[in-house]
Amino acid sequence: MSRFKLSLRQRLLGVVILGGLLLALSLALGMCLGSTPAGWRRHLAALLGGSGPEDILTTIIWRLRLPRALLAGLVGSTLSLGGLVFQALLRNPLADPYILGVSGGSAVGAILGLLAGLAPFPGVALLAFLGSMSTLLLVLLITAGASGARKGSLLLSGVMVNAFCSAVIMFLLSITRDARLHNMLYWLMGDLSMSAPDQTSITAYVLLPCFLAVLCLARPLNLLLLGEETARYLGLNVAAASRVLLIITSLMVSLAVCQSGLVGFVGLVVPHLFRLLLGPDHRVLIPACLLGGGSFLVLCDLLSRVLPAQGEMPVGVVTALVGAPLFIFLLMRSR
Amino acid sequence: MPPAVLISNLQVAFGPRPVLQDLSLEVAEGTFFIIIGPNSAGKTTLLKTMAGAVRPRQGQVEIWGAAADRYPSRELARLVAVVPQRAPTDIPFPVQETVLMGRSPHVGWLGLEKQHDFDLAAESMYITGVAHLARRPLPQLSGGELQRVIIARALCQQPRLLLLDEPTAALDPAHQVNIMDLMQRLQEERGLTVIMVSHDLNLAALYADQLLLLKEGKRISSGTPKEVLTYEQLERAYGCALLVDENPLGKGPRVNLVPRRFLLKQPGA
Numbered sequence: 167m168s169r170f171k172l173s174l175r176q177r178l179l180g181v182v183i184l185g186g187l188l189l190a191l192s193l194a195l196g197m198c199l200g201s202t203p204a205g206w207r208r209h210l211a212a213l214l215g216g217s218g219p220e221d222i223l224t225t226i227i228w229r230l231r232l233p234r235a236l237l238a239g240l241v242g243s244t245l246s247l248g249g250l251v252f253q254a255l256l257r258n259p260l261a262d263p264y265i266l267g268v269s270g271g272s273a274v275g276a277i278l279g280l281l282a283g284l285a286p287f288p289g290v291a292l293l294a295f296l297g298s299m300s301t302l303l304l305v306l307l308i309t310a311g312a313s314g315a316r317k318g319s320l321l322l323s324g325v326m327v328n329a330f331c332s333a334v335i336m337f338l339l340s341i342t343r344d345a346r347l348h349n350m351l352y353w354l355m356g357d358l359s360m361s362a363p364d365q366t367s368i369t370a371y372v373l374l375p376c377f378l379a380v381l382c383l384a385r386p387l388n389l390l391l392l393g394e395e396t397a398r399y400l401g402l403n404v405a406a407a408s409r410v411l412l413i414i415t416s417l418m419v420s421l422a423v424c425q426s427g428l429v430g431f432v433g434l435v436v437p438h439l440f441r442l443l444l445g446p447d448h449r450v451l452i453p454a455c456l457l458g459g460g461s462f463l464v465l466c467d468l469l470s471r472v473l474p475a476q477g478e479m480p481v482g483v484v485t486a487l488v489g490a491p492l493f494i495f496l497l498m499r500s501r
Numbered sequence: 502m503p504p505a506v507l508i509s510n511l512q513v514a515f516g517p518r519p520v521l522q523d524l525s526l527e528v529a530e531g532t533f534f535i536i537i538g539p540n541s542a543g544k545t546t547l548l549k550t551m552a553g554a555v556r557p558r559q560g561q562v563e564i565w566g567a568a569a570d571r572y573p574s575r576e577l578a579r580l581v582a583v584v585p586q587r588a589p590t591d592i593p594f595p596v597q598e599t600v601l602m603g604r605s606p607h608v609g610w611l612g613l614e615k616q617h618d619f620d621l622a623a624e625s626m627y628i629t630g631v632a633h634l635a636r637r638p639l640p641q642l643s644g645g646e647l648q649r650v651i652i653a654r655a656l657c658q659q660p661r662l663l664l665l666d667e668p669t670a671a672l673d674p675a676h677q678v679n680i681m682d683l684m685q686r687l688q689e690e691r692g693l694t695v696i697m698v699s700h701d702l703n704l705a706a707l708y709a710d711q712l713l714l715l716k717e718g719k720r721i722s723s724g725t726p727k728e729v730l731t732y733e734q735l736e737r738a739y740g741c742a743l744l745v746d747e748n749p750l751g752k753g754p755r756v757n758l759v760p761r762r763f764l765l766k767q768p769g770a
Contacts, residue, residue: 174598174613385612389605393589398554400658401578401606445638446592449612 177450185457189239192464196235197227199472233363237425238467238481239460240366240373241358242432244422246459247380249433250451251415254387255408256321263419263433266324266412270331271301272423276353277338280346286360287425290353294424301327302416356429356482358467365425376418377456383411387448431486432463435493442500462489503566505530505662505694506551510560513546513718520546521718524560528711530661531692533685535705537729538715539739544698545586547715548664551696552583564662578606582660584668588651593638596650600626603657625653628683630676644671652680656687663687665697669704677701681708702756706730706748714738730754 172180198209208223248263256265264270275297279290308323339350352359386407389397394404419433436459437451444450466484473479506528513521521543528534536544549555550562553569562569564580572580582603594602603625604618614622626632629649634642642650648671655663663684669677685708687693699705705712705726712729714721716738722729735743735756742764748755 382610382612385605385608388594388612389602391592391594392602395554395585396588398574399552399578399581399583399585400602400654401575403574446594447598 174447174449177444177447178453181444181450181454181457185454185461188461189457189464192461192468193232193235193239196238196464196468197231199468200226200231229363233366234358234467235464237366237369238358238464240369241422241426241429242436242463242466243377243456243460244373244418245429245433245463246436246455247377247452248415248419248422249435250437250448250455251380251387251411253437254390254448255411255415257391257393258321259438260434261321263415264328264423264428266320266416267301267305267327267331268298268416268419268423269428270328270335272298272420273354273428274331274334274338276424276427277335277350280349280353281338281342283346287362287365291365291424295420298416298420298423301331302420306412352480353427355480356427356485357478357480358426358429358470359478360425369421369425372421373418376414379414380411381452381456383407384448384452387411387452388446391446391448427480427482429463429482429485431482431489432459435489436462439493439496442496502530503563504528505532505565506696507563507566508551508560509563511547511550511557511562512559513543513550513555514558519718521550524718524720526713526720526723528694528696530694531688532694533688533708533710534694534696534713535709535711536696536698536713536715537700537702537705538713538721541717542715542738543718544715545666548583548666548696548698551662552581552664553577554583575606578658578660580660581662581664582655582658584648584651584655584663584665586666586670588647590639590642590647590651593640595636595638596626596631596642597622597635599639599650600631600653600657603654606658621659622653622657625656626650629653629656630679645673645676648672649676649680652683660693662694662696665695667698667700669699669701677704684708702730702735702743703748706753706755707750726753730756 197213209227213227245263249261252261252263252265253259255261272294275293275295276290278297279293284290284293305320305323305327309319335354339347342350386397386402389400389402390404390407392400397404437455440451440454440458444454463481463485466488467481469488470479470481470484473484504527506526508524508526511521511524512519524547536547538544546555550557551564551569553564553572556570564572564577569577600622601614601618604614604621608614608618623632626635629652631646631649631653634646634650639647639650648668652665652668655665665684669680672680681704684695684697688695709726711724712726713723714729714734721738722734730745730753732743732745735745742759744757744759745754746757
């Protein structure tokens with residue numbers, strides 16, 4: 167139980183320093199490794215701006231690899247944070263960021279977009295975003311009347327909406343015969359290969375304030391873990407706090423998903439991983455999930471790019487292939 | 502100065518079933534007030550209504566002159582702390598962090614505690630006798646230890662009114678007396694108003710300034726222990742014979758359970 171010996175400030179400092187280093191290292195690796203072979207000298211020159219702007223490696227690093235690594239980081243942070251928040255909000259360890267219908271809605275939107283032959287950005291992304299927002303609205307409308315069993319009905323209607331959407335997705339997949347099917351499958355597995363520089367910066371402008379907002383709600387999240395009644399007695403306006411958290415989180419998850427597809431596993435397991443390592447305090451877990459979840463997806467995306475495959479492997483395949491054994495190892499060690 | 506709690510014509514119902522009916526009472530600041538009565542008399546509901554967690558169907562609950570369910574949550578939690586009957590304790594927060602959560606209605610928007618908050622938590626843990634457990638996670642504690650941690654958290658809120666739902670139910674006699682003595686000391690030294698639900702009539706008789714005896718959501722009797730704990734009223738409330746005599750400590754009445762075979766015994770048999 168060594169994790170309880172450190173004070174909150176010490177743990178926070180450790181998480182920010184170690185997590186920051188890990189994220190910086192992952193991003194650096196993401197910039198330096200890829201399918202274009204080049205020595206480390208040329209990389210160093212390109213990174214420091216020593217070679218001219220016409221240099222092909224400079225372009226690859228700054229216009230292709232960096233935006234993609236940054237997008238992977240943002241998506242990883244968002245999904246991990248989303249899972250963390252939903253697990254606390256619904257008091258359910260199996261909750262993931264897609265649980266309230268986000269995955270189903272965005273997938274239907276994205277597949278319709280791909281079917282119509284739209285460009286990945288903004289066309290498909292926009293449709294995916296609209297799809298997830300409308301399913302979310304639907305879930306909230308269904309549960310608007312319920313008061314007592316709110317969490318149960320939220321969860322159940324999310325699962326039902328997702329189930330309905332999967333049926334629609336299966337139907338759409340079954341009637342698609344050409345090369346678009348490949349793109350659809352990649353989208354469903356989670357795929358970062360479509361990223362563009364402006365896309366990453368737009369995403370960052372929306373996501374970073376959301377991260378800050380959730381960071382400020384760390385204490386309310388801790389109180390919600392104690393149950394609604396106790397949270398209220400400790401001065402939390404439970405209804406308002408839950409609503410704000412629900413809306414912010416769903417918004418940022420929808421935004422991440424509409425550009426990356428359904429990257430699985432990250433949102434479910436990264437929060438559990440840090441809970442095992444750091445304990446249940448959200449004031450530590452939120453920064454840990456932001457930095458650690460981001461690094462995790464950057465590294466997984468890197469693996470998906472450099473591992474030999476027909477073209478590229480979808481990053482969603484790598485996350486679970488690498489993550490599940492890692493998590494089981496930590497779980498067994500903690501006993 | 503308005504009274505700590507003023508309840509007028511209170512009616513509370515869950516669905517069609519009335520839980521509290523036509524209840525009016527006043528608890529002056531600095532009173533040790535204990536609510537007694539049989540199971541499902543509405544004691545816990547009354548406590549929750551005072552805590553602003555249950556909305557009355559009719560009537561008013563005023564805490565220092567303002568309606569309990571109209572207070573902003575944070576402001577109410579600075580005035581009123583609650584020790585519920587069953588608080589979820591499955592999350593492995595260490596004891597000190599749990600007690601520090603009592604500072605929630607006082608800390609700033611970043612949610613980080615200052616030295617003052619740590620001092621208050623240390624003091625609360627000390628006076629409830631859980632200071633040595635500070636670093637232990639909650640799931641490793643016994644029922645009695647948990648109860649005292651939750652009381653420490655409530656004290657850490659620095660409330661003016663403390664509501665407790667059967668706080669001594671899980672405690673051994675030594676800790677029962679410790680907790681009740683502590684409540685009395687806080688009441689006398691700091692002017693804390695204490696309202697407690699209890700099944701222990703003798704503990705109630707020994708410590709309460711005022712008692713309220715409830716049955717099926719209605720008042721049977723209220724007043725000092727001597728006025729409330731009479732043979733007739735207890736039988737009306739509980740539907741069983743209880744022997745009331747003078748406490749050998751010389752402080753009010755004492756209530757004794759009477760096994761059925763003593764009731765059936767004929768005189769002289």
